[in-house]
Amino acid sequence: MTADRSAAPGPVGELGAAAVLRALPAGAVRLGPGFWSARVTANAERSLNAGLERMTEAGTLENLELAAGTRHGAYHGKLPFLDTDVYKWLEAVAWHVQSTGSAEWLEKADEVIALVAAAQQEDGYINSYTTVVRGGERWADLPSGHEMYCAGHLIQAGIAHRRATGRTSLFDIAERFAALLVTQFGEDGEQVGYCGHPEVETALVELYRETGNAAYLRLADRFITLRGSGQMGDRPFGRRYWQDLVPVRELRALHGHAVRALYLATGVTDVYLETGEAALLDVLRAQWEDLLRGKTYITGGTGARHRDEALGDAFELPADEAYTETCAAIALMQWAWRMQLATGESQYADIFERVMYNGFLAGVSLVGDRYFYVNPLQVRSDTTLGPDGRQAWFSCACCPPNVMRTLASLTHYFATSDDDGLQIHQYASGEIRTEWGAGVNVETGYPFDGTVRLAIPPASAGTWTLALRIPAWARGATTVLLNGAPVAGTGNDGTLGADVDYVRLTRTWHAGDVVELDFPLRPRLTVADPRVDDARGCVAIERGPLVYCAEHLDQDSDLRDLMLAGHPWDGAPIEIDGTTLPTVLIDATARSLDTKDPWPYRELGGPDKSAAAGHAAHTRVTAIPYLAWANRTYGAMRVWLPHEEAN
Amino acid sequence: MTADRSAAPGPVGELGAAAVLRALPAGAVRLGPGFWSARVTANAERSLNAGLERMTEAGTLENLELAAGTRHGAYHGKLPFLDTDVYKWLEAVAWHVQSTGSAEWLEKADEVIALVAAAQQEDGYINSYTTVVRGGERWADLPSGHEMYCAGHLIQAGIAHRRATGRTSLFDIAERFAALLVTQFGEDGEQVGYCGHPEVETALVELYRETGNAAYLRLADRFITLRGSGQMGDRPFGRRYWQDLVPVRELRALHGHAVRALYLATGVTDVYLETGEAALLDVLRAQWEDLLRGKTYITGGTGARHRDEALGDAFELPADEAYTETCAAIALMQWAWRMQLATGESQYADIFERVMYNGFLAGVSLVGDRYFYVNPLQVRSDTTLGPDGRQAWFSCACCPPNVMRTLASLTHYFATSDDDGLQIHQYASGEIRTEWGAGVNVETGYPFDGTVRLAIPPASAGTWTLALRIPAWARGATTVLLNGAPVAGTGNDGTLGADVDYVRLTRTWHAGDVVELDFPLRPRLTVADPRVDDARGCVAIERGPLVYCAEHLDQDSDLRDLMLAGHPWDGAPIEIDGTTLPTVLIDATARSLDTKDPWPYRELGGPDKSAAAGHAAHTRVTAIPYLAWANRTYGAMRVWLPHEEAN
Incomplete structure (x- = not known):
């Protein structure tokens, strides 16, 4: 057992004068039996172990040995940020140790930290990809190299490990690298630049909170100040993708890569919390409003586009093609929390709750061992994302350990x-x-009972x-x-x-x-702004903070043929993988639409060949919480369902 | 001037006994002044020259010299099928020479044919990518190598050139390669296999028509018979993408990569036309019906998905994320024409017309020098496809020369x-x-007047x-x-x-x-099958064979705010780049929706904060033919527009 660390901070430590609210220490909230306890337990008992196995299989840990020179061979994987899988996993383990005092996990973390330590170079630099694949050439590709992105996750893991365990092994590694960043990129540094993927900004502010060393806050401020100056150049997907089109202090709407946009907003909010610079809060409020108005799914998911993982245009919220990366959900939770601290306003906790129960939690199976990277609101058949549905790991495995660290520290965000x-x-x-x-x-x-x-x-x-x-x-x-x-x-x-x-x-x-x-925990029907094309004529079923969906295996009819009518009511609970979930029922007609004439377009007001040839049968639709979809089989699913009274 | 070749066949030559209709000779239809004459002239006067310039700039022609050994250096481009740009362009030039007798273009073609000839190897093999990049290693990667796909386009170009000019220079190159294919892949060949990208099948049948050599027909039949046996293996996007999940004679619904699916169906129809095998026509009819019922856009575009360029699931027809590659439009025209010849039924000419005027023609600018690869039915702002809109060429430039050869031979398909x-x-x-x-x-x-x-x-x-x-x-x-x-x-x-x-x-x-x-050429409103999610509550405006769209620059209001009402009527013509086009007008209300509360979801029947805070102003929407969109500026556009009476 480790010493009692319950009074040490959680992910967000003691805040500057601009904060309206204070985060509680890491041990301030202890879960009793219930919904979140079950999720956190699954994370601890299944996800952390499985994550270690997957990183071992994928060679992610071995890459650190290649960088350390203690092993020789080819680099595993093709991405320059695979080290962050290790860092996020270590952060998850740290918070788990914080809440359980597990000596076993403390030791497992130490073994992995030893690999990280060995991979660090004399001057503090650490990045296995740069060392092994790029022949040690540092800072040569700031847009795509992800070196500071990796540093950010290392810093967050180091802080978590120190706060959770009192040990400084990982923190010292992280701070040495952070000090190198100051030398390289600070006001008097050797290079003027910023990372293509924001993340280090929020980490540096947290390191300032942990150490009191203002150099880290200044570096974070410098990165957000330089951003938007076009240093990313003319690259695929354009400067919006790289969060580099508009300087942060002039940026009133978020665009481009969703996770980058939201990690950046998180870091900017952190800087505001410490500096109190009013101009920052002003643009953050504008960005938030723009994001909510037309770039946020009802699940709290963000990032509509597959092509460039981008937020998309206002009201570009396709249900089937929704990208809504699990990491974007986590990023939005991080940002919402900091806006909550900065303002005390309920809207941020409202969105935090929505994301947490829906867009975020759908990203991991109830058992805790399989993940979605992409979280659509509609699947037509089993071919859209391939027959596997959730996957145990990914070649780009950013999401699973991000889920782990978030669940392991989730109570931090409750009060x-x-x-x-x-x-x-x-x-x-x-x-x-x-x-x-x-x-x-x-x-x-x-969230099942009010x-x-x-x-x-x-x-x-x-x-x-x-x-x-x-x-x-x-x-x-x-x-x-x-x-x-x-x-x-x-x-x-x-x-x-x-x-x-x-x-x-x-x-x-x-x-x-x-x-x-x-709380009035009755099922309710929700309609969207008429500009949300994929929700036109449809309703979503919600119950409390939960968004519901209809999965094909609970219905008598093809999901495509349904037209809902009237109001929903509570159905009998359903048990999925040991979790008992309330269902919602609603009347519907199932329209048998197939006709001899296959052409699916007809003149408005002209004869409806499909209706004439088919017929409508009464049926009942069973909806389950979206967070639990694709845990039984992977197949057709809808959040938005056509309803007679929606328009 | 060349000899009169007007009695020689067009793209599809003399057909076997299974054909119900006969294609006319290449010179049977001569255009007078009118809509198509203008399009074909733009193709001849702008597209062909620009295509030669783009292929020169891109190094596509130089690649042939690298393969011939007459020049040394690095291969230009990364794709193994760049030779087909040359072949399709040559085919376009051939048909242009056929219809105009241009000696100038005959000579330009000869210069390029000389490059092709020099790149051919002793035994007839030709593929610059294999020769230069793969060290000459042939047939090593049938799924992705595109060697037979390239051969198919070479054969089509060779046939076109011989039919159009009477010269055999390109044809002889093509037939030598075709003969090598028989040696390699025929019944007694050295290898059992088929190409990852169908195309050679239809070309081989045409070569049989041109030569009477049944070995080519047998090889085409063999390729379609082997297909679906799983030889493509476990590859990205799955066997459907590769048209390799189900044997052709059992395939009753098209899936996977749209162009591959439709080129294959075209080749299968060609085999049917020559062999009369009833089982083939049976599956082709089933495939056609499945395609029309839920996988064809109102524009005649097919291929809903960006990710794998796939047709998608039934009723997966997103407007904004529509992939609808220009080549898929061309492929559907090719298939529809052969089904027309095989059955004499009007439905095939109906679809041919729809694709030709809409999904196909939107792929090229009215001037004839800029192209779309992807043809969405909705754009929200100028950021969706980048600020450029249409492009002069592509790193994967399959579409532009495919448009050229189609326009140059389009009259072939009229009677x-x-x-x-x-x-x-x-x-x-x-x-x-x-x-x-x-x-x-x-x-x-x-199509403007009835x-x-x-x-x-x-x-x-x-x-x-x-x-x-x-x-x-x-x-x-x-x-x-x-x-x-x-x-x-x-x-x-x-x-x-x-x-x-x-x-x-x-x-x-x-x-x-x-x-x-x-013909009753009045504007009409069209609604979609209720399973087409992106058209729910919307209408499309059609007039004759033309699908219309609303472009932002013709409206007083944001396209997102419009709700149409009533019936449309003819507006004043508009001139775009020298083409006079009829417009259509319709009444609408523009709903001012922005409110203080940005959350865009509300309870059904609850207070509509957006409507309460905003107001609806009467406006008039101006629609133009979809074929002419993005010729003035590139910005917001919609085909499907919300209408009060649609549901």
Whole structure:
């Protein structure tokens, strides 16, 4: 067992003066049995081991030995950023050790850290691809070389490992490399440049938080300041892809490669949190609004385009061709969290929740060993992504270890504190304790059940404010009771107004005080802005924070033939790979459309040969949470379903 | 001037007994001034010269010199089928010489043919990529090597050149290579195999038609028989991509790479035309119906997917992400024509017309010097395909010379003959003369104007049947008059019944007899099968055979904000690059949708924040023929437009 590290920071450490909210220490939120506990356990028990096996099979670990010169042979893989798989996995292991104290995993991490240490060069440089494949030629291809992108993940892993374990082995490696970056790219450095793939910016700010060394913050600020000056040149997909068309301080809409755009926005927000530069928050707010208005799927996924993994134009949100990389979901969670810290506004936690339960969680199987890189909202048949569906690993395996580190540290994002008290943004059974006393014990079946019971433990008695987020979908229909009675400002039954996004309970708390929230967890139908072409005439089914989908194997009819009608209701639960999930049912007609005339276009108002020849039969559609799709078989699936009343 | 070659065959020569219709000789249809004459002239005056320049710049011609050993240096380009650019261009030049007798172009062709001749090896083999890049290693990579694909295009060019000019220089090169294919891959050959990219099959059947040598027909039959045996192995995109999952005689639905699928179907139809094997026609009919029912765009484009250039699943017809390669349009025209010859049925000419005027013609600029490889039905802004829009050439330049050879021989596909007389399938001003006397002079403003006047010239007096195709969109509303009077079987006003797809006029024709067709060339609104997700709630505007689109620069409002209402009407003509085109107008409301709340999803039946905050203003939408889009600027465009009454 390691020493108690629960008071050390989580992924985002102590923030500068611009922060409205404070992140809690890594150990502040402890999950009890429930939805997230099961996911985090699957991550720990299946994903981490499988990840180590996959990296071993793929030669990703051996590449470090090739770089160290302790082994000879050909480099494994063709991508210059494979080292980051190791770093993200190490970060995941670190957070797992933080929450469990596992000596076994501490030791496994040490073995891998030894490989990283051996691959580091005298002056701190480390990148196995550069060393082995490029003959050691550094910084020669900033747009595509990913050297600083790799450094960023190393820094994040090093910080996590130190915060989680108190050990400095990985952190020291990372900081030596970071110091080299300052020498190379700082104000007095040898080179003016920035990395083609943003990531190092947020890592450098975190390193500043961890060390107090302002050189790292200045370097992050320098990278975001230089960005947009066109140094990426005339490359495939254009300067938007490379986040290099417009200087960050003038950038009011996000474009290009989704993960790059969102990692950059995350880093910019980090810089703002430390510097308080108002101009940065101004453009970040504009970027956020632009992203939400027309570049975010209902699942919280972003990045519409396969071709260049790009966000796409406004309202370019194809359901079947959605790229919506799992890493983009993670990136949006990272950015939303920092915007939450910077502003305290509920909209960021709303999106965090949406992404977390849908676009993010669909990226990993319920068992925890298979992944999606691409997360479509529609599959027509089993041929779209190949018969395999989820895969155990990828030649470009950025997503799986990114999922692992995110799940291993997920509780970090559930609550914050400020001078008044404790804010709870995401609901899960467990215990929340701030370092200064405030805390609650939470019992809930959320996200499947709408009741959340929060009890004050003895140690948290005292005067402080408990702020509880009312999700956007629940506003105006949520009740809150304090020790069984309505609180001031609510109706007789405790119903909160539609304008309440956080219910703030300021009082002198006593041990055993109980707050009960009741969210309206009924199935509902959602329609899209008419500019979202792929949702026209369709509804999505949502229930609480969960987006639902219809999978072919639960239906009596071909998914293509369905026309929904009326309102949905709760169906019997379904069990998939040990997880019990609520289903939603809705009436529909299944239109038998095949006709002798195959031409599928006809004059408006002219004879409808398909309807005349076919017939419509009543059926019932069963929907399951999108997060659980493709866990039984891989086949036809839809989030957006035609509905009689949608237009 | 060359000798008169007008009696020699066009691209498809004398057919076997299974053919219901006969193709006319190359010189049988001569265009007069009109729509197609302008297109063919642009092809001759701009495209052919520009193509030669682009191939020179790209090094495509120099590659042949590298293969010949007359020049040394690095191979230009990375693709193994660049020789086909030369062959397709030569075929285009040949047909141009056929129709114009141009001595200048005859000579230019000779210069290029000399390069091809020098690159041919002793035993007939020719492929510059194999010779230069692969060290001469032949047939080592049948799936990706494209050696027989190249041979196919060489054979087609050689046949065209001989038919068009009477010269045998290119033909002899081609036949020597074809003979080598028989030695290598025939029944008694050294290797059992087939090419990853079908094309040689149709070429070999044509070579059989040209030479009477049954070995070529047998080899084509052998290739289609072997296909589907899995020889392509486990390769990217799966066996469907390679047209290798199912044996051709069991293949009832087309899948995978669109051009490969359609070139293969073309070759299979050619084999059927010569062998009359009923099983082939049976599967071809099934494939055709499957293609039309859910894998063909309203433009006649096919191939929905960018990723693997594949047809996609049934009803996977995204408007914005449509791949719809220009070559796939050409391939579908080739297949449709052969199905027409095999069956005499109007549905094939209907699709030929649709593709020709829309999916095909949009692939080249009106001026004739810039091309689309990909032909989307929707563009949201100027960032989707890059700011350039059409391009002068491509690193994979299959489409431009394919357009050239198709336009240069397009009149071949306008009419046929059988024992009873002459059939006219496509309407254009000019003269049609069969070798046995039947003929007409055609005057028409088609496809912009609906009147077609057909006059019998003195040489065509006699008893025979004139069959005139009534396009599917015109049936039941077309009038036909013979010397000003209704013909038997029509109403008093000469209106043909809705079941008449060919009006057949059998009589003793006298010089000066006039038949007048009047097609209902009014704008109409078309809706799609409800399974076509990207057309849900939308209409397309069509007028005659032309699909229309709305380009941003003709509108007062953002294309995304429009909701059409009511019926369209003819607007004032518009001139684009010297071509006068009819426009269509329709009323619409432009919904101002932007609101303070950026989240673009809301509960069905809940408050519509977008509508409440915005307002709808009346506007008028101007639509132009899709074939002319992106000739002025490259920007937002839509074929499918939301309409109040569509669902």
